[in-house]
Amino acid sequence: MTLAEASQQLQARALSAVELTRAHLDAMASRRSLNAFITETPELALERAAEADARRAQGAALGPLDGIPIAIKDLFCTEGVLTTAASHILDGFRPPYESTVTAKLKAQGAVMLGKTNLDEFAMGSSNITSYYGPVKNPWGPVDGKDLVPGGSSGGSAAAVAAGLCLAATGTDTGGSIRQPASFCGIVGIKPTYGRCSRWGIVAFASSLDQAGAMARTVRDAAMLLQGMVGHDPRDSTSAPVPVPDFTAALGQDIRGLKIGIPREYRIEGMAAEIDALWRQGCAWLEDAGATTVEISLPHTRHALPTYYIIAPAEASSNLARYDGVRFGLRVPGASLDEMYQNTRGEGFGAEVRRRILIGTYVLSAGYYDAYYLKAQKVRTLIANDFRDAFRSVDVILTPTAPSDAFAIGERLDDPIMMYLNDVFTVPTSLAGLPGISVPGGLSKRGLPLGLQVIGRPFDEEAVLRIAAVIERCAGFSGQPRG
Template sequence: MGDLTKLGIAAARDGLNAGDFSARELTAAHITAMVAAKPLNAFITETPDQAVEAATASDARRAKGEAGKLEGIPLAIKDLFCTKDVLTTAASHILDGFKPRYESTVTANLWKEGAVMLGKVNLDELAMGSSNETSYYGNVVNPWRRAGDNRDLVPGGSSGGSASAVASFSAMGATGTDTGGSIRQPASFTGIVGCKPTYGRCSRWGVVAFASSLDQPGPMARSVRDTAIMLEAMAGFDPKDSTSVDMPVPNFEAALTGDIRGLKVGIPKEYRTDGMSPEIEALWQQGIDWMKAAGAEIVEISLPHTKYALAAYYIIAPAEASSNLARYDGVRYGLRVEGKDLNDMYANTRAEGFGAEVKRRLLIGTYALSAGYYDAYYLKAQKVRTRIANDFKEAYEKVDVILTPTAPSAAFSFGDKSDDPLAMYLNDVFTVPASLAGLPGISVPAGLSEEGLPLGLQLLGRPFDEETVFRAAGVLEEAAGFTATPTDWWRG
C-alpha cells in the first residue's frame, strides 16, 4: 500500500474510488504522521478520535455510493475557523476555552463533501503576523531547514500551522485564511501551493474576523490540482455572509487543461524593487521563461501605486481589526480578568488576553479611526486603496494574469524580524496589493534557494477568474517540476 501520506488529494481520491485502501486506513496513516510531527507544533488541538469516527462514516457513505468531492480526505483546519464543540482559539489567550456551538460555513461545506478533520492548526495570534511567532500556543516550526544547518526556521504566517502540517505530510490539505498574504507567503516558505480566492468566493461566516474587507479563506495543499479540488468544496454562496457573492462555483479542476497558448501574462515593473535578492529575481525570470516556452505572451505592465500598498494596508487592516476585536470584552466568551468595575474588567481582560502585536495593531487602528485623525489616516488609506485597485483594473485590460514572486525571501530564522514590526510587514510586499484589490492569487513552489529552501512564484488573476489562475498555475507547476521534500528530521 506504500506510505499513504505521500499521496496527494487527487491520487488518494482515485485510490479510495478504486478500493485500494479505505478512508480509515488513510486517516490512520495521517494520525500517525501528525503525532510524529509534534516537534513542529503545527497543531493546537488534535482530534484523532473524531477523525477515525468521521473516516468510518465516510467509508460507509462510499459503500452506499454517496461519496462527496473530498470523501475520506484528511484535512487540517486553521484554528480561526469555528468548529462545533471543538476548541477554537485563534491562537489567542483571549479565546481561552472557547468551544463554538456552531460550525463555520467553509468547514461545514468540507464535511458535506466527506472530508475528515484531523485537528485545528496553529497560526499567528488572531491571524496577525507573517512568521507564526505571535501565537499564544508557541511558534510553529517549518519542516524545511537550510542545507547542512539544523537550526529551526519560521513557516511564514499567519497560516503557519496549516503550511507546516501539509509540508510535513501530516495532512493532505489545510484551510488557510489570507488577509494580506497569510496563505500565499507560508505556502512559499514551505514549498506547497496556497490559493487565496477572490474576495467573496468563500464565506467568512464562522471565521474569527481580523479585517473584514480583506479576510478570505482558501485552500493549501501540495499541488495545484489538490488546491483546485479543495476550493471547489469550500466555495459557494452563503446568505449568512453579506459579502459572499452569489455566483455558481466552477469545476476548478477542469480548468487545468495545461494549455496557456496565447495567454497574456503581465510582469509588473514596480515589483522589481530596489534591493530585490538576486535569487528571487532569477527565479522570477525563470518563471517568465517557462510561461513563454509554454506559448504565453509576456507583457510588461505598470502598477504605479504598488509601493504604497503596504502603508495603506497597515492602516486599513488595523482599523478594521480595532472594530472587529471590540467583541473580546470578557463577557460573552473566552478570558475574563476581573477589575474594580466594568471598564476596568474590560481593560484588564484585553491587556492580559492580547499579545504585543495584536495590541500594537489595535492601538494603531483605534488612533486611525479616532476623531481628528480619521481623514488623515483611514480615509486617505481607503482612497489610496482605490488607486491600487484601479491600477489592477487597467492592467487586466491588457493581460489575463500577472506573475510575480510570492515573497521577498525564503523562510528566515526565529527572532530575525520579530523585534522590528516594519521589517516583518515587508514580507507581504508582493501579496498585499492583490489583497487590497480583492483579487485571486496563488503561490506555486518554483525552485530552491542556494541554501536549499523552497521559493514560490505568485500568479494573480481577474476577479472571479480563479479558473485562469489555476490553468496558468498548473503550467507553471509542470514546468518547475518541484519535487523536493524536507527530510523528516522531526521524527528523531
C-alpha cells in the first residue's frame, strides 16, 4: 500500500489509523533483524493514531497526513523520545523540545512509529558506522552476504523498502537521502537548501544539511515533503519563499523540457550497467517529449575533495558541543579538560573521530587559507557550473550512485573508496540544489539502481515532474525479498 492509497482509505473510512499503525508495528516487530530502528515508539504511535481516528470521526481530520504512520530518522530531536544520532556520546538524551520538521508532521497528524538507524552523526554511506550496529538492506542477502542499505539515512531507506512504514524522513548532507534510496529501490528527495528548517536536527555540516522525504513512490515522497517544508524564523537559513503544491506537479506534461546530461559524470571505470541505465533514462524522457542536451560541469571532479574539507570543518565545529557537561555520555576525568577528552575519546566512533580531526586540522592556524578558504572558493566554482548549465536546461539527469548495494564489511579499509559512493550526489549538495533519486531498474545481481534528477534552486516541482515520468516508464515494481 502506498501513502497516497492509505490516505484515501483513511478519508473513505475504509481503514482506521489504529489498524494501519498496528499493521506497521507488527511488520516492524517481524523484521527486527534488519536493525532499521534504534527506538520503536509503539505506545506513542497507537496513542497518536487513536487521536487521528477521533478527529476523523468528528469530521476534523487535519489533512492528507493525518493518521499516516511514518518513521523518523534518529537525527531529528523528538520531545521526550530518545534521540541518539546513532552515537554513543548521546547516550540517554531525551530532548526537551521537538524539531521544527517533526513538529510540523505531528501537527498534521502523522504518526511516528519510531526513530530509524543511521551512520553515526550522519557521517557515512553504508550505515556501518552506527553505534547501534549496521542496518541490513532488505534486498539482501546476495551470495550469502548481507548488504548495506546505503547511508546515512539507511534505517529510513530500509524501513520504507521493507514496508515497515509508509514513508520516512531523512537528512542529506552529501547524498544521505539519495544514495540509500538508490540502494534500497525507493524514492528519496533532498529539497533545496533552505526549504526545510534545520532547527532541532542534530547538526553535521550546517551549510549542507537538509531534511527530505523517503517513500516508495514519487507521489508519496511529494506528499511527505509537503508536510515538512516551510519558513521557520528559528532557522535563519530557512528560506522565506512560497511553498508550491508539490503533488500538482506530478503528471504534468514534460514536452519541450530540456534535460542536461553532464559529460563529466561519465567517470572512468563506470560500470556498464550504470551507464546503460542512464542512457535508458534519457530515452524514456525523450520518448515523453523532452530533449536531452549534453552539458558541461567542468569542476565536477573537484567536488569530493571540496566536500571532504568543508563537511569535516563544519562538523568539527558543530560537534564541539559534545563535552559531557550538558547531555549525553560523561566519562570522568581528574580535571575538566581530562573529562572532555575522555568523554569525546570514548563517545565518538572511528569515522566521526577522523572527520573531527581532519576538520580541526584544516581550520587550524596556518592551514585555514590553504584548505578551508580554498575549498570555499572551489565551492563557488562548482555552484557557478550549475548556474551556467541551468541557463540552457531545465533539469539535469545523472545516475544516483556509481554501484548497487555492496556487502556489509566491504570497502572498510579505505575511507576514500567509501567517499566515492557520493561522487554523483555531493556536487548537488555543495550547490544547495534539489535532487531526487528514483528507482530506474535492477542491476545484474537483481539489486535496485537509481537515477538522479537535479533542479534549479526551489524548483522541486520540475524535479518531481521528471521523476514521475521516469517512475512510470521504469515501471519499477521491484520488491525486496523477505
